[in-house]
Amino acid sequence: MELLLSELVSRNRHWTNFGNVATYIPELKNANKDALGIVVVDIEGNIYKAGDYETKFTIQSISKPITLMLALMDYGPDHVFEKVGMEPTGDPFNSMRKLETINPSRPLNPMINAGAIAVASIIRGKDNEEKMDRILQLFRKISKNPNLNINENVYLSEKKTGDRNRAMAYFLRDVGIIEGDVEAILDLYFKQCSIEVTCEDIAHIGMFLANHGVIKETGEQYVPKNITQIVKTFMVTCGMYDASGEFAIQVGVPAKSGVGGGIMCAVPNRMGIGVVGPALDKKGNSIAGVKVLESLSKELALSIF
Numbered sequence: 001m002e003l004l005l006s007e008l009v010s011r012n013r014h015w016t017n018f019g020n021v022a023t024y025i026p027e028l029k030n031a032n033k034d035a036l037g038i039v040v041v042d043i044e045g046n047i048y049k050a051g052d053y054e055t056k057f058t059i060q061s062i063s064k065p066i067t068l069m070l071a072l073m074d075y076g077p078d079h080v081f082e083k084v085g086m087e088p089t090g091d092p093f094n095s096m097r098k099l100e101t102i103n104p105s106r107p108l109n110p111m112i113n114a115g116a117i118a119v120a121s122i123i124r125g126k127d128n129e130e131k132m133d134r135i136l137q138l139f140r141k142i143s144k145n146p147n148l149n150i151n152e153n154v155y156l157s158e159k160k161t162g163d164r165n166r167a168m169a170y171f172l173r174d175v176g177i178i179e180g181d182v183e184a185i186l187d188l189y190f191k192q193c194s195i196e197v198t199c200e201d202i203a204h205i206g207m208f209l210a211n212h213g214v215i216k217e218t219g220e221q222y223v224p225k226n227i228t229q230i231v232k233t234f235m236v237t238c239g240m241y242d243a244s245g246e247f248a249i250q251v252g253v254p255a256k257s258g259v260g261g262g263i264m265c266a267v268p269n270r271m272g273i274g275v276v277g278p279a280l281d282k283k284g285n286s287i288a289g290v291k292v293l294e295s296l297s298k299e300l301a302l303s304i305f
């Protein structure tokens with residue numbers, strides 16, 4: 001397996017030349033544009049690594065399915081889906097145009113920024129510190145990495161420049177989707193996006209989802225199965241934003257991308273996959289990462305469809 005992964009990384013590395021690192025969060029400019037790495041964790045617990053798998057990156061939007069699990073555990077689907085819908089947008093991840101035109105005014109799904117900010121607004125905790133602790137606790141448990149933490153520079157960089165998210169959050173308060181201190185809600189959202197990870201961390205999270213919320217080693221049902229099912233469905237329909245349809249055809253597994261260059265996949269009952277490649281395509285997905293996943297899916301017949 002490691003041989004195959006190395007071969008796929010070599011075969012697809014040139015794609016990094018056709019993408020660019022995210023620059024709208026200034027600190028992300030410092031990422032290594034040429035990096036490409038992959039880790040697979042299979043259902044037996046074997047771990048396979050290739051390429052620049054040690055590259056650290058911020059989790060960014062890959063945090064969205066995980067905070068969604070927390071909100072669903074805190075409140076149940078009925079309450080969460082009053083705040084955010086279940087439909088793909090066909091628009092970029094940070095688009096605001098449908099926020100005002102759909103009726104009732106509500107983010108279309110929890111994978112776009114507006115939806116994830118709505119989810120962040122209902123995470124339970126007496127203050128932001130306790131809320132962030134709960135988020136980190138879940139991330140650490142399911143990534144099997146007790147040392148996960150935020151990258152302070154990326155967090156501060158987005159906090160300083162995230163005006164589009166700020167605009168959407170204030171709009172969401174105006175229409176009654178979120179309540180309370182908008183800056184505190186954004187602060188939590190920026191922090192969840194700034195959690196620093198490696199491919200191995202997100203591969204473990206992918207495996208946890210692939211295993212329906214059960215921690216393999218202990219058999220503990222850590223997140224209810226129906227919640228992991230909801231989250232994986234969102235990953236298929238909205239996880240790669242306005243490229244989700246093409247990705248479902250070419251790769252065919254639940255996946256979530258982030259502008260840090262990561263992609264997390266959950267192949268039900270088989271494996272979790274973590275990929276990093278900070279050079280992004282026009283839709284904000286890792287350009288070489290998607291190509292590696294296309295190749296891997298074909299080699300191992302991973303498509304769930």
Ligand code: DON
Nearest residue numbers: 060061093193257258259284
């Ligand atoms: O809110 C943002 O714009 C970033 N913190 C996360 C966006 C993101 O990762 C989109 N993914 N491809």
